[in-house]
Amino acid sequence: MNDPQPRHTIRQYEEELRGLRTSLLKMGGLVERQIADAVDSLVNRDSNEAREVIARDAEVNRMDVDIDAMCLRILALRAPAASDLRFITTGLKINYDLERIGDMAVNICERALELNEEPILKPYIDIPRMASIAESMVKDSLDAFVRGDCDLAQQVIERDDEVDQLNGQIFRELLTYMAEDPHTIGRATRILFISKYLERIADHATNIGEMVVFMVKGKTIRHMDKSKK
Numbered sequence: 001m002n003d004p005q006p007r008h009t010i011r012q013y014e015e016e017l018r019g020l021r022t023s024l025l026k027m028g029g030l031v032e033r034q035i036a037d038a039v040d041s042l043v044n045r046d047s048n049e050a051r052e053v054i055a056r057d058a059e060v061n062r063m064d065v066d067i068d069a070m071c072l073r074i075l076a077l078r079a080p081a082a083s084d085l086r087f088i089t090t091g092l093k094i095n096y097d098l099e100r101i102g103d104m105a106v107n108i109c110e111r112a113l114e115l116n117e118e119p120i121l122k123p124y125i126d127i128p129r130m131a132s133i134a135e136s137m138v139k140d141s142l143d144a145f146v147r148g149d150c151d152l153a154q155q156v157i158e159r160d161d162e163v164d165q166l167n168g169q170i171f172r173e174l175l176t177y178m179a180e181d182p183h184t185i186g187r188a189t190r191i192l193f194i195s196k197y198l199e200r201i202a203d204h205a206t207n208i209g210e211m212v213v214f215m216v217k218g219k220t221i222r223h224m225d226k227s228k229k
Contacts, residue, residue: 016074017084020091021146023070027063027098028142032135034060034105035201039131042112042194043124050109050116060102067095083215090215094145097204101138104197104204111190111197121177121187130166130198133159137205144212153216156209163202170195 034053041050071092074080080088115121137156144153174188213219 013074013078016070016078017087020067020070020074020088023063023067024091024094024098025142025146027060027067027095028138030056030060030063031098031101031105032138034102035108035131035135035138038105038108038112039128041109042115043128045116045120047113047116050112053109054106057102057106060099064095064099064102068092071095086215086218090145090211093211094142094208097207098138101201101204104201107197108194111194115187115190118187121184121191126166126170126173127191127194127198130163130170130195130202133163133166134198134201134205137163137202138208141205141208141212144209145215148212148216150213150216153209153212157206160202160206163199167195167199 034056037049037053040046041053071088074088075085078084137159140152141156143149144156171192174192177184178188
């Protein structure tokens, strides 16, 4: 009896899945760098670095298109089922979140370019803290994806609260600045935007963590109370 799926085809399929995993990790590494460099351009008032991050977004977008095409090609040609199907569909969704994270890094740089032209309003303390947490969430969510580690994915989801708390803290502090001196409103508003962009990055990392749980367990935990996940 002939093997319905020749071994060379199986090897090709496995290589395609490995290629998808590798591409997602490479894109993840790039967006992690984008976050770090974007915040550095703000803290160090380095407009050249901000422009470099904005220019590199073209590479993020190219990888987004390539990974989408890779996933769709595998779905069309291999007709995957069960865990492989969940892996590929999760890869598609992760790709979207990574591209959006890249966009948030660009947005941070655009606000940094504006802020760098004005006197500094206050030392940047909580913004780098938010960025560090958000960046680690992105990294850990991708590690959880590669390892199929639901525990690590859950830790990422739970860390989102830390970012939300810092975002609220920054909002309250800057509201005080604006109330006391209307001349600070423009700068404070831009910093609030940056805080919100970082909060959105953490949300996208949380999405990836939730998708890892779906991939491994086939269980959807989006929109659930965190205590029940």
